[in-house]
Amino acid sequence: MDAVIEQIAAQSKLPLEQAVPLPVQAYWDPEFYEREIEQIFRSDWVCVSRVxxxxxxxxxxxxxxxxxxxxxxxxxxxxxxxxxxxxxxxxxxxxxxxxxxxxxxxxxxxxxxxxxxxxxxxxxxxxxxxxxxxxxxxxxxxxxxxxxxxxxIWQGFVFVNIDGQAEPLDMSGFEQILDQYDFTGWKTADVVDWGESTVNWKIMVENYAECYHHIGIHKETLQPLWPIGTVELGEPTGRDWFYSRMKAGPETASGEEDGYLQQPSWLPAHPALSAYQRSQSLLMVKFPMFMIVPSPDITFWFKAIPTGPETHRLEVALMVPEQHFGVENFEESVKEAADFFRTFQAEDSSINEYVQTTTRSMNARGGVLHRHEQAIWQMQKYLAWRLAGVDSDAPVADDDVAAAQGAAVLAATS
The missing domain is CATH 2.102.10.10 (Rieske [2Fe-2S] iron-sulphur domain)
Incomplete structure (x- = not known):
């Protein structure tokens, strides 16, 4: 396991254009999972509920x-x-x-x-x-x-730190991107209990956070709504969080306002949001597993908990502004949104299970990452920080990059 963690630490120093996937042992090895439990899930902040x-x-x-x-x-x-x-x-x-x-x-x-x-x-x-x-x-x-x-408690979300030793919870980066969003006044309208899946938690988070697969498994569901060409990746600042802006595509936009194509919605948009904010959904993750998709009318919160080296449990809450409860056709609209989620989540779930199975293949090595898989690259930096003490915010020397390139080539060819 020390060698696997050293490889992750080395790969975390590669620039995005040369980034490679995690070593596959990280997705199934029990010893690696135990280190994650001790150095991540017991020692970092994890969101477990809403008030x-x-x-x-x-x-x-x-x-x-x-x-x-x-x-x-x-x-x-x-x-x-x-x-x-x-x-x-x-x-x-x-x-x-x-x-x-x-x-x-x-x-x-x-x-x-x-x-x-x-x-x-x-x-x-x-x-x-x-x-x-x-x-x-x-x-x-x-x-x-x-x-x-x-x-x-941050905006109604309850975070825990089991060992009590983490730095104070810092959501300032999230707040800057959220702008007029404040989930203190949002409430859960429905919960989709997806149950336990035979998928390592990192495979699920990686799939959630990158939009590159919209052109594949989601070509008939999410790609028309948020085409990969309209997705804007956030600046890779901060070692423990990522965001992107998924902007409405011309095929499904509900109209145009102030020069922005407007995202279709099931319910009225929150009145505090600008035309720019109503043109998109945010895709946000605070590592290890706080995942929310803020949208003008309904925000999806992916409440996930690891349950073993190759399993996790998932519930997804559909949150709406409190004042929207009781609007015309409220229950029908929320049900339509939940059914749409079930459709694309079934696509994600099936492909994640395939990935989990093939991570044990002797040929599962030598992969490369697309720039729209920036979140995977950033999660490696997070893992390197938590498991190996590597500071991803520190400048990386040319020698370190060269060493990381060599480690990646060795992993691909060995």
Missing amino acids: EDVPAPGDYLAVDLGGEPMIVVRGQDDVVRVLSRVCRHRYVDLLGGKTSPDKRARGCAEWFECPYHSWTYRPDGSLLNAPEMLERPDFDRHDYGLRPIRHE
Whole structure:
């Protein structure tokens, strides 16, 4: 694995016009995945929910990330918290035991009771009762509340940092590109639960973030809507995020305003957006897995969680401005949007599964990247930073580029 990580670090120094794909072991090797869990998913910021997932006091949502069982819960004080689900007594999952499958995922509770010895906790995490433990000398129930998971809320999105050691969450780059978008006032209108797929999380993120495949697998769905020729790649600034502007194509545009072809929509566009913003959807990712497609009427949030070296789980939320709930034909319009998503997601899902299968081929080597696969190149820089400590923002010496070129040629021919 050290050699694979060294190869990624070397490749991350190549300029975009010479970029190559990840070494294929990164898509299936269990040891590589364990390093990602420790150095990425436990130590970086990962988005796990929206605040409206727990709208009322006592509402909770269970989350499992990197082997860590958590619960997003709204307390009686109306504060949204993220807490460990591990009982402080003998480490049992509070939602385990005989908890029904539906209650195990989400619900509303006045308290949480451990199924093993009936220790109970309030929604704010404090210990409510520990049967017979008052007989233990010096036992203080205030010392045994559920452990908090470090979290931050950005525009309604709940991010967690499991080990508590990450730098403060920085979304300033996103905010600059979003401009008039502010998702604090957007709500989830529908959720498409795609379930678990037999695909490594990076294959899914790579496919999500590049539009080059519009001319292939999506030639009858996304290519007419966002032709590859109209897609503008964002400046590769920042080591942990990427964006592009997917502009409406002439074949499907709903009209023209101020010289901009307008993107067709299912619902009215957000009134704060300019004609320029209404001409496009943004394709944004904050690595490792925060993926949103801000659009004038409906924003798609891809909530993905890795579940193993070759699997991930995906839900996609359709978010709309709060004031649009109840507009004429609202439910029908949201359903049409969800059905359209299912159509192109089925295309993506099938091709991703093919890619996952062939990454074990002895001939899966020596590939090259197109400039519209810039996101893949940027994700390599992110991986090099998290796994090898390589600073992608630092200037790259000519000798380093030459060494990276040599490593890429060696990988292609060995």
